[in-house]
Amino acid sequence: MTNLSDLPLRDDLRGLTPYGAPQLHVPVALNVNENTHPIPEPVARDIVAALARAVSTVNRYPDREFTELRESLAGYLGHGLTRENIWAANGSNEVLQQVLQAFGGPGRSVLGFAPTYSMYSILASGTGTRWIAGDRDPDYELTPATAVRWVRETTPDLVFLCSPNNPTGTPLSLDTIAAVYDATDGIVVVDEAYAEFAPVGAPSALTLLAGRERLLVSRTMSKAFAFAGARVGYLAADPAVTDALRLVRLPYHLSALTQAAACAALAHTPEMLAMVEDIRDQRDRLVTELTRLGFTPYRSGSNFVLFGGVADPRATFDALLAEGILIRDVGIPGHLRVTAGTEAETTSFLDALARRGPAAE
Secondary structure, three states, X not given: OOOHHHOOOOHHHOOOOOOOOOOOOOOEEOOOOOOOOOOOHHHHHHHHHHHHHHHOOOOOOOOOOOHHHHHHHHHHHOOOOOHHHEEEEOOHHHHHXXXXXXXXXXXXXXXXXXOOOOHHHHHHHHOOOEEEEEOOOHHHOOOHHHHHHHHXXXXXXXXXXXXXXXXXXXXXXXXXXXXXXXXXXXXXXEEOOOHHHOOOOOOOHHHHOOOOOOEEEXXXXXXXXXXXXXXXXXXXXXXXXXXXXXXXXXXXXXXXXXXXXXXXXXXXXXXXXXXXXXXXXXXXXXXXXXXXXXXXXXXXXXXXXXXXXXXXXXXXXXXXXXXXXXXXXXXXXXXXXXXXXXXXXXXXXHHXXXXXXXXXX
């Protein structure tokens, strides 16, 4: 049997492991930050109807410019954006990959601030872009001074800012984003995959786009829109950026079915986002109850909570799994991460964790 090591793999890919969380069939899956609420039935019916119409055209290639989808996304984001400012792909991971293909590559570098989304370094490796892991401030915060220091010391071609940060949930200030932009001549990407879960009224990096042609704001429909299985990610930026991404995208990269489903979902934005407030409530409940149990949860602007004070993360993970509850060991010593699910799912997790005893077990 041939092993991976027997193949003429690129040297910079040898020894790497693919991204992936455990995929287990359990009653309560709270490990990959999905929106665990189902799509409302009336909305689902409209999406199915849109897919049925699209199926009748699949003998032809889809709209290469996904015009209707870009218009729908621009309307959703607001902030004076038009379809010329919008790009979309199969999940925000593909969007970020295309950004690295266009602006990164051999001889170029991308700076991120660890711990952060592990796909950033994997995408960097896949595109031949050197990954630079900068440090964060205490409690995983990122101040303008720290971020700018790293930019000036490393002079990266791109900077990835995760707002709020994954896996820590830490919100990121607009001051930090603006300071990073002013400190570099490169591309600055703000990954707002969890933006909809921020406190009501919290400003988005979208407010910084005007006059900043090197600033890109990435979003996804996977989280707040409960659309993880549909794989739709997008970004907002200066139209010149979307022109650059056209140079590296694969032909007809968004299927007619994907475009139809996404447009139908966006037509029902209020219904699709109706569960966001409930998810925020469950997230805040997690912070309160984890504190009461003796753990150390970090402030979160996302749909998940990272908590420290776990004496034996592996044992706690396994004990919860034995009760049918799957959370995430993100590799930070003494920490685990849990998604804010439905009220019933959150209760199951908290009750099971309480049965394990206090944090200092």
